[in-house]
Amino acid sequence: MHLDFEKLNGLVPVIAQDVETGEVLMLAWMNQEAFEETLQTGRACYYSRSRKRLWRKGEESGHVQDVESVYIDCDADTVLIKVRQRGGAACHEGYKSCFFRQLDGDQTRVVGERVFDPRVVYGKP
Amino acid sequence: MHLDFEKLNGLVPVIAQDVETGEVLMLAWMNQEAFEETLQTGRACYYSRSRKRLWRKGEESGHVQDVESVYIDCDADTVLIKVRQRGGAACHEGYKSCFFRQLDGDQTRVVGERVFDPRVVYGKP
Numbered sequence: 001m002h003l004d005f006e007k008l009n010g011l012v013p014v015i016a017q018d019v020e021t022g023e024v025l026m027l028a029w030m031n032q033e034a035f036e037e038t039l040q041t042g043r044a045c046y047y048s049r050s051r052k053r054l055w056r057k058g059e060e061s062g063h064v065q066d067v068e069s070v071y072i073d074c075d076a077d078t079v080l081i082k083v084r085q086r087g088g089a090a091c092h093e094g095y096k097s098c099f100f101r102q103l104d105g106d107q108t109r110v111v112g113e114r115v116f117d118p119r120v121v122y123g124k125p
Numbered sequence: 126m127h128l129d130f131e132k133l134n135g136l137v138p139v140i141a142q143d144v145e146t147g148e149v150l151m152l153a154w155m156n157q158e159a160f161e162e163t164l165q166t167g168r169a170c171y172y173s174r175s176r177k178r179l180w181r182k183g184e185e186s187g188h189v190q191d192v193e194s195v196y197i198d199c200d201a202d203t204v205l206i207k208v209r210q211r212g213g214a215a216c217h218e219g220y221k222s223c224f225f226r227q228l229d230g231d232q233t234r235v236v237g238e239r240v241f242d243p244r245v246v247y248g249k250p
Contacts, residue, residue: 001233015140024205027152072228073223073224101197
């Protein structure tokens with residue numbers, strides 16, 4: 001199975017979707033190594049563009065993503081994973097989904113459900 | 126409302142999700158102009174990286190996407206749109222979703238539903 005990592009300098013975008021509710025939880029990135037680790041372990045491992053290293057989702061918060069199934073798009077340059085989100089929240093701001101803000105005219109309003117307080121989970125103000 | 130177009134040379138990834146079923150249909154890209162046109166018209170307008178121009182989804186096939194709602198992620202660098210997919214299929218290969226192939230060991234198998242024959246819609250072999 002060939003994934004096209006060339007279009008974006010070794011990375012592919014990865015959509016994580018809640019396997020039970022269908023809610024889109026987040027978009028992150030994988031390089032070849034992260035993709036292979038994800039398949040081997042069954043847990044989402046991304047590549048952090050800001051930290052420039054593998055990012056084992058939940059390594060700090062404990063909120064790992066168990067991967068139930070993996071899908072490749074028609075151009076083989078994007079991945080969709082269906083996951084079980086441990087801890088109930090994918091977003092580091094404590095929301096279930098990173099897409100917790102809906103556009104409303106020129107503004108956004110919070111429509112997502114806050115599951116945890118990030119100050120408690122990450123110990124930062 | 127500020128979207129971060131800087132991380133990827135003027136583009137943001139956009140996830141299109143079926144507003145009724147929750148199925149993830151595709152991932153594409155928008156530049157500022159495509160994003161603004163999408164908001165103004167209520168129809169998905171992407172930026173085609175291969176054709177290097179605006180891509181009004183459905184301009185050739187007629188399978189436009191009516192946008193019901195727009196969500197911005199925590200980092201403001203990814204967009205989620207919930208759409209009504211006209212014609213029943215988002216993928217140029219005739220499948221409802223571009224993610225019609227599921228990973229199964231080292232292989233992929235087609236799990237998606239084929240809605241149309243692309244040879245008929247696009248008039249190409």
